[in-house]
């Protein structure tokens with residue numbers, strides 16, 4: 001069953017002299033109990049896509065398209081209605097825990113606050129639920145920790161507390177934006193296992209954002225590869241990681257040194273740099289860096305098509321419609 | 330015989346914890362607590378360990394940015410031995426360079442690239458004319474995939490990967506023998522990381538450099554170093570050839586680190602690894618400092634700090650191997 005369905009999402013930023021399309025006609029869905037991973041390099045639009053679902057984009061952003069959550073278009077409902085969904089039905093885990101917590105209040109106060117806002121609970125009940133949740137994410141001595149301030153938590157603990165906060169209201173969808181970036185591998189493993197365990201046991205739906213291909217292949221059921229605001233490839237982990245089709249996906253995967261990479265072997269690297277949004281021209285936005293580019297790619301933006309069942313790619317090199325375009329020219 | 334380029338002898342770096350209006354010393358953070366390393370010329374070393382294990386402190390001590398509390402770092406340069414904690418002639422000091430993690434803070438935002446790059450060269454008067462120096466720097470920029478005209482731009486006009494290339498140019502412009510790299514690719518995207526790592530490998534060969542590569546990514550450590558040093562709370566727990574250390578880690582901490590690596594295209598078994606919380610660096614456990622997280626902790630571990638000693642070619646600091654040399658089967662992932 002589909003929980004979230006995004007259709008033709010486009011996000012444009014107005015700057016003083018021009019406007020930039022940062023997310024370009026993106027469509028995807030998240031099923032109940034499913035984790036969809038979004039992977040992409042810096043600036044590809046991962047964060048603003050998730051902020052648009054929460055309706056938390058900055059004021060200079062213009063959004064078009066549809067975001068159906070339980071059949072309701074989140075872009076059309078009133079702010080009051082959205083306020084009831086945000087933090088209750090949909091919650092977010094951030095990379096930087098300090099964006100989720102206020103340093104001036106105890107963890108307990110901040111947990112209770114969320115429960116008071118969304119559920120009609122007593123103070124005692126709020127405390128009980130908060131402590132249970134802290135315990136669930138493995139915070140030692142949760143009764144004591146309830147009264148502590150964020151800075152009294154260690155790095156790994158505060159990250160887990162944020163996960164606890166996001167899960168407190170039994171949300172249906174959790175969006176995790178780089179929840180382990182910058183953590184030690186040991187703590188990362190702890191946090192990933194925790195998220196996975198909770199996600200399974202409560203049949204939660206998740207959007208898991210990262211630029212780490214290893215992490216995403218551990219966490220996601222399906223993966224979306226984003227490049228400069230466009231979806232290049234979507235499919236199961238098996239499709240996207242093990243049988244990738246798009247030259248960008250292939251390039252990314254080959255760039256990562258693994259424990260098996262030998263020292264004498266040169267790492268693959270995608271030539272050039274990610275262009276800026278301003279530099280995007282009419283054709284495929286990977287054109288300038290693509291090892292298999294063709295003439296058609298220069299002026300025609302490829303569309304996402306179903307390469308094999310459930311596996312979508314936007315690349316002319318494998319698109320059967322390529323010839324149709326050619327005959328037009 | 331390999332030429333010894335750096336010898337670290339019982340290095341200790343303690344940071345005082347001060348409190349109160351008179352800033353009394355309340356104790357010490359033992360960031361480096363007695364370590365010995367020998368680095369041979371052209372034998373790149375990678376240093377791994379969790380946050381707070383002392384990697385950066387070690388790197389800064391090697392280039393003379395931190396004065397040791399105890400012990401020595403001896404550096405061989407042109408057949409002479411220098412103590413890194415002493416005042417050094419400029420050519421010696423510049424021959425051991427450091428590149429930092431954050432390409433955004435390591436370049437002065439108010440200076441054009443040329444002004445940042447020329448400063449250390451002018452101190453040494455390496456060039457007869459300004460033009461000669463600019464030619465030299467322009468060539469280096471081209472070598473790392475940038476352009477000559479970039480000399481006249483400001484740091485904010487560059488991406489993270491480009492700034493890291495500029496830091497590399499700055500380091501190699503002084504014709505060093507050794508470069509300490511402190512997480513040089515941690516803030517970069519994977520595609521940029523691979524470009525920078527390849528560049529570092531090429532430059533190493535061309536300039537005959539020895540790298541000390543600090544990272545928390547073990548795959549990168551293996552790719553960049555012939556040897557890997559594993560640090561835990563200011564001590565070395567294991568040193569071995571990179572391939573061997575990955576293939577057969579002996580220290581329980583090395584095993585823990587390896588079992589938490591999340592890699593692409595590998596099976597992510599759903600094993601629950603017991604990870605534990607690292608203890609506070611102010612209150613280091615008695616005996617072996619890893620014992621509070623160690624699944625094999627024994628009585629002796631609380632009493633005696635195990636020394637680094639040879640076990641099947643690896644240097645390991647663990648009681649499992651120290652006394653009786655018998656093999657104890659450990660559940661190697």
Ligand SMILES: Nc1ncnc2c1ncn2[C@@H]1O[C@H](COP(=O)(O)OP(=O)(O)OP(=O)(O)O)[C@@H](O)[C@H]1O
Pocket residue numbers: 013022040041042043044045046047048049058060211277
């Ligand atoms: N308030 C804003 N005004 C103008 N442009 C913006 C604004 N916020 C984001 N952008 C642009 O939108 C694009 C996508 O940004 P976003 O933060 O979603 O990237 P990301 O994929 O999350 O990157 P990262 O991996 O660095 O977090 C970028 O080009 C960014 O510069």
Ligand SMILES: Nc1ncnc2c1ncn2[C@@H]1O[C@H](COP(=O)(O)OP(=O)(O)OP(=O)(O)O)[C@@H](O)[C@H]1O
Pocket residue numbers: 344345358359360378379380381382383384385386387545610
């Ligand atoms: N200038 C300083 N004053 C006081 N304590 C310090 C100072 N520099 C480092 N420390 C402490 O010394 C210990 C080792 O720090 P160091 O920065 O060397 O660790 P690291 O291994 O580089 O960690 P990371 O992976 O987070 O960079 C830490 O406990 C740190 O808090």
Ligand SMILES: [Mg+2]
Pocket residue numbers: 046047048177
């Ligand atoms: Mg982001």
Ligand SMILES: [Mg+2]
Pocket residue numbers: 384385386511
């Ligand atoms: Mg460091």
